[in-house]
Amino acid sequence: METGSGSAAATRRGWPPRRWTRGRRRPGPFRRRGLLIAAFLAPSLLVFLLYRVVPLGWNVLLSFQRWSPFKPAKWAGLHHYEEMLLHDDVFWQSLWNTVVFMSSSPIAIALALGVALLVDQPIRGRALYRAAIFLSYPLMTVAVGIIWRWLYDEKVGLLNFALISLGVVSRGIPFLDSFQWAMPAVIVAAIWQILGFFMIILLAGLQNIPRELHEAAAIDGAGAGQRFGRITLPLLRPAIFLCLVLGIISSFTSFDLIYVMTRGGPNYSTELLITYIYRVAFGLSKLDYAAALTVVLFLFLLALTWLANRAAGGEAGAVEAPE
């Protein structure tokens, strides 16, 4: 006996119709196909399970225990969370810094959009400009950190040399050793690195906007500003959203840049949650407490992803089935 709806749906997808028998399911072509799909998926799912789900589960468990590589685990309940939320001011500072660092993404996107609009113009050598701007992205983050550290150097840095030469300051600014300047300085380096990547995404988005729309709007008397606000920006929304998500993810994983440039200093003013987790785990050997911090980071990311998904109309990551 065939189930009409299942069969119809299967036929729509181009698969053979499902066959059902009373009492026992016969291994028909549909089931064989299912097995085949499962067999193909199994290795990657296994890897995902082993390297993502199991460690995450273990990490959550560890966050409720007292544990060190030398001693067996003991149940600690909410001790680490209490410590973190009520007594650890570095945790709050690093969380705040992470939010600040993350909020630099819109600045990077705005700059990238400006650059993308420029290199989208029919100017001579635009391919060269595009390549030059994109080149910062494939650079190793460690190299980027070292380059910028030297640029910011108080005594021999190019930036201070320029500022002193122009008479803006009389003495070099210790950018990375200053409470006021360290975070903006690191953010500038991070923006510089990701700018090229965002530019490419936005440029692709710009080139997908039909030229006729702009032409029609121009004929109707729309100025450049109106065309940008009413046509370019709305149609670039998916590309901007993609940049935003990538920027947020990148700000959470900017361990190497911070580690090379400031190590979270001075006095935790550039400490991000991710660098603090590393410091706690491997500097202070408190792996259990670091696990609790990781759970909080995970929850924070989860909340952000949910918000991003909501902002995208609940369809972020959705894949349309082929007709």
Add this chain to the structure above:
Amino acid sequence: MRGMTGRRRLLPAIAAAVVALATLAGAGRPAEAQRKISVLTWNIPIYKEKIEGWTADFKRIHPDVQVEWLDKKGTEWATFYQTQLVGGTAPDVIDVQGGLWLEYAANGGLVDLTPYLAREPQLRDYYNPKFLATWVYEGKQFMVPFYVSKTLLFYNKTLLKEAGLTRPPQSFDELIDYARKMTKGERSGLVTLNFDWLYWPLFAMNGVELLTPDGKKAAFNTPAAVKTLETLARATEDGVIGKVSWTGRWVENNGAFASGTVGFHHAHAPAFFYVRGGGKWVSADTLGVAHVPGGYATPNSHGFGISKSSKHPDIAWDFVKLITNEKWAYTFGTTLNNLTGTRTDQKILEHFRKEDPLAAQVLQTQVEHLDKLVATWPQAKDAEIKEAFYAEIQAALLGRKKAAEALAEAERKVNRIIR
């Protein structure tokens, strides 16, 4: 249909092949029954050739034991060792810097070497007792010296002379006063290293103690400490002490002194070789070495210990004895410009007096005033205390907090850690 039958035949054939391969691989296992120890060193890949010499010598005593050498940079060392501990594959012999060993020892992660040393009393005399004492926790000896260093005061003779000064400072007030006199424009008077309690002599010379004698309570929140911190903060704000002293780790601080624009450099002996490498001005005529006022110094040595998880602790001990013996201690000292905390040091110093008199002057300070070693408190939570304390005083030194406020907050945090 034929294809299906083919696959049915093929699958068992593949399974059989896999089993056969696994069996063959297993057949090679008995060869691995040979005993093996592993050695983890701290950022000395440059010493590879000599380490092969260690292994060759060791093979003569234990031909049946394989030695595996691993080396990690300082920034990766602890991460690597901890992950190996968790994985149950901790290296047998470890070369540890500073106070990192304390936590391992306090948590039962290291072999107590006291019985080994008791069995061979000649070794107790061979290793320098003052340095040996820095690796004792709860009466047990956990490490023996590999190479040793402690802090001292380097000074730029030219800048000192230009400021009208004729000798290094004899008190804390003089140190700050002299540094102030040498400060001018881009020049600053003093730079210090700050990691691993290396800055502590600046407090010790003012009579500040970190903890009570029983180690159970913070003892540093005193008027003397407040005054010291205020003086250091003011000097930092005025540019007398370079800010890099409180924010840099190694390269930046040594680099500042090497640039020739800093009067005093409070650092440990290895800094000399970095400074000389980067500072063209450095010579016996221009660089002076002295003890800080009062002769206080923080040791920052490397020792060898044995992981508790070692399957062959006795063999590992034989290896440690061999690589710290006179031959290898002398080779290490003269190759990598260090003293070794052993009787061999006099021979190493002789070598430097002939070959490199300025280096000899620097190294000579490392075996003087050994009764004034500070910041050697045996606290299992040393790393946590250090982090909590330094974060607060750094805020005061960089003008973010008042000294009294920072010390009170540091006291609260440190007491919370050691309670």
